Amino acid sequence: MLAITRQDNEETPSGAERVLTFFRDRLLSGELKAGDRLLGERELSLALGVSRPVLREALRSLAMLGLLDIRHGRGAYVRSADASVLGQALTLCLAPEPNILDDVLQARIAIECQAIRLACARASERDLQAIAATLDTLVDSLDDPERGGGADYAFHLAIVRASDSAALMKIYEAISPLLMRSHVERRRDTFREPAITSGLVEAHRQVFLALARRDPDEAERALRGHFRIGDELRRNNLISTWQERGSTP
Amino acid sequence: MLAITRQDNEETPSGAERVLTFFRDRLLSGELKAGDRLLGERELSLALGVSRPVLREALRSLAMLGLLDIRHGRGAYVRSADASVLGQALTLCLAPEPNILDDVLQARIAIECQAIRLACARASERDLQAIAATLDTLVDSLDDPERGGGADYAFHLAIVRASDSAALMKIYEAISPLLMRSHVERRRDTFREPAITSGLVEAHRQVFLALARRDPDEAERALRGHFRIGDELRRNNLISTWQERGSTP
DNA sequence: GTCCTAAAGTGGTATGACCACGGACTGACC
DNA sequence: GGTCAGTCCGTGGTCATACCACTTTAGGAC
Incomplete structure (x- = not known):
């Protein structure tokens, strides 16, 4: 489980959770690999059916885990696995x-x-x-x-x-x-x-x-x-x- | 460094960064210890001089790292270090x-x-x-x-x-x-x-x-x-x- | 005293707007 | 023709506000 705050039993995976699991699955399965560029925040939030702040919370969390490299004005890129x-x-x-x-x-x-x-x-x-x-x-x-x-x-x-x-x-x-x-x-x-x-x-x-x-x-x-x-x-x-x-x- | 996306040299620690380093310092120094309850998001955002969405991004990131336990309707609590x-x-x-x-x-x-x-x-x-x-x-x-x-x-x-x-x-x-x-x-x-x-x-x-x-x-x-x-x-x-x-x- | 209900406080989400940064395109100038 | 500058567009960064959902608690009815 990538999401920490969750231990309940399969209720409604509230917005932010959906985004997290979405990326977790794609990262673990290799569908998203290092260097890939993510869509823009606006498009992503639209595609995943969540608001932009919520999407950003998830994205920032992934960046905090070192999985994404988010750069102002350029976009978000999948980061190669990093031990740091x-x-x-x-x-x-x-x-x-x-x-x-x-x-x-x-x-x-x-x-x-x-x-x-x-x-x-x-x-x-x-x-x-x-x-x-x-x-x-x-x-x-x-x-x-x-x-x-x-x-x-x-x-x-x-x-x-x-x-x-x-x-x-x-x-x-x-x-x-x-x-x-x-x-x-x-x-x-x-x-x-x-x-x-x-x-x-x-x-x-x-x-x-x-x-x-x-x-x-x-x-x-x-x-x-x-x-x-x-x-x-x-x-x-x-x-x-x-x-x-x-x-x- | 808790903040990943940053490697520049001491410019203006943009909002979210401030929040991150604020909590990182207090967690590492032991000023915040397991079980402590954080202030409400609205008060915190006011105290740290950032908007609530930004504050939330930081908080969620810390939760993702297992340092906080955020529960709907109750508040955010400092979590004991967890190997999970x-x-x-x-x-x-x-x-x-x-x-x-x-x-x-x-x-x-x-x-x-x-x-x-x-x-x-x-x-x-x-x-x-x-x-x-x-x-x-x-x-x-x-x-x-x-x-x-x-x-x-x-x-x-x-x-x-x-x-x-x-x-x-x-x-x-x-x-x-x-x-x-x-x-x-x-x-x-x-x-x-x-x-x-x-x-x-x-x-x-x-x-x-x-x-x-x-x-x-x-x-x-x-x-x-x-x-x-x-x-x-x-x-x-x-x-x-x-x-x-x-x-x- | 006990139970139920409603209100207050908390996090969760949504919307819309604006700012700041980076790159690309286009134009003028050499 | 090549090079450099300025502008424009797309991107993430931030903000304010409003509303929803959950939890707790305090007050009232029994």
């Missing part, structure tokens, strides 16, 4: 939860560990080359926190992409905004010392090698190890920060 | 993808495997008892496909819940609708013979025991084994179906 809406919805859903920025890492680990297993079986040579390229970028940008962070993300994203699973990819994109916020937040706690960064590269290399050898168990093990190390580093930094504060109140 | 919207958004995002009902199983495996690892560390005694209860239901409803399917889902859901990770839980709820469709679709391919069902119970029991022993590696191994067996069964059934069709065209 998912990310927004997830952010809003998880907003009231405590420690969500820590918790979202669990989802990240979940997706990536399964993705790398699939990637071991499905990754094409081009996928592997793409991942290797992100590794090169990672090495090149060790001293640049900004670029380095981007390369890090690109590496992990490339792995998920190599899994060739649309579901894993969409979910990963959906949690990406929260992942970014989490990453930014813990930048305050993590220092990139040379010893750490070199270890970081090595960890990524191990993950990549296991993947290139098409060894799922080893790849997942390496990946989990990589995550665990990062977690411990952050924890240690937090501890030492506390200790410093304790000694100099 | 996520599920709908995910369904619409994944609609154009081929074989999405198979692919969503990868996401399921990803979430559950990480969830059971966390559950090994975090599950309370009550969590374990809840999981055990679903196992009992599963055994009791072996001959009832309907109840059996429900018990099966309840078992896996209880594991995710025991992980005590809001993110994993929300995502699992989000993919649940697709999971259901997937389950229904492959009911046509899977026959529940006595030998299979007994094996099914045993597989679930092994998963539960490993979890109760708080052994993450073993628990994940058992869970992956359970998924793999189900996959192979389905594949074999498909093969035999094809062979039958081939022999009797």
Whole structure:
């Protein structure tokens, strides 16, 4: 059901509902595909038998869900499925939860560990080359926190992409905004010392090698190890920060 | 950003935008919390300086995102974060993808495997008892496909819940609708013979025991084994179906 | 006290008009 | 002939107003 406010039993699908179901059906069935242009609001409202404000409410709602791209003076276009809406919805859903920025890492680990297993079986040579390229970028940008962070993300994203699973990819994109916020937040706690960064590269290399050898168990093990190390580093930094504060109140 | 159609640079936040950001901010900051009742549309439109149709567009959009519950004759209430919207958004995002009902199983495996690892560390005694209860239901409803399917889902859901990770839980709820469709679709391919069902119970029991022993590696191994067996069964059934069709065209 | 009814308040819809933006056509100018 | 400017048309964006449908509630009849 696209319409939220509805749970009654098949009465008269009041105007706005009709419009929503009308588009939902056509979007799900593929009759309306990305890039298609909708009729004008006036014609549509006439065709669907509703007033223009009602039609607009439905259209705006669909735009809010990221399904339509409505542009002033031009018209409404069907938008290609976009994970950004998912990310927004997830952010809003998880907003009231405590420690969500820590918790979202669990989802990240979940997706990536399964993705790398699939990637071991499905990754094409081009996928592997793409991942290797992100590794090169990672090495090149060790001293640049900004670029380095981007390369890090690109590496992990490339792995998920190599899994060739649309579901894993969409979910990963959906949690990406929260992942970014989490990453930014813990930048305050993590220092990139040379010893750490070199270890970081090595960890990524191990993950990549296991993947290139098409060894799922080893790849997942390496990946989990990589995550665990990062977690411990952050924890240690937090501890030492506390200790410093304790000694100099 | 809650508003999709906007990417320009800080011009005049046209009416509808103002309303959207107004509510988005108050929802994210917690100033508006679940259960709160909004002012009437007429008062709100007056207070925010927009016309009622515009105000309604924004309100309906928020309702579409599951953030508001608007009821005729009563008013608009802030809704507690609900994963059902996520599920709908995910369904619409994944609609154009081929074989999405198979692919969503990868996401399921990803979430559950990480969830059971966390559950090994975090599950309370009550969590374990809840999981055990679903196992009992599963055994009791072996001959009832309907109840059996429900018990099966309840078992896996209880594991995710025991992980005590809001993110994993929300995502699992989000993919649940697709999971259901997937389950229904492959009911046509899977026959529940006595030998299979007994094996099914045993597989679930092994998963539960490993979890109760708080052994993450073993628990994940058992869970992956359970998924793999189900996959192979389905594949074999498909093969035999094809062979039958081939022999009797 | 209980029940029914009517009024008030709420969201739902419709109409019509006007404004703002974008593109296309057409004309003049180079 | 090509290019640029202005105008016009179609589009979404907004507004005001009126009326309808549903829910609740308060008042009156019993």
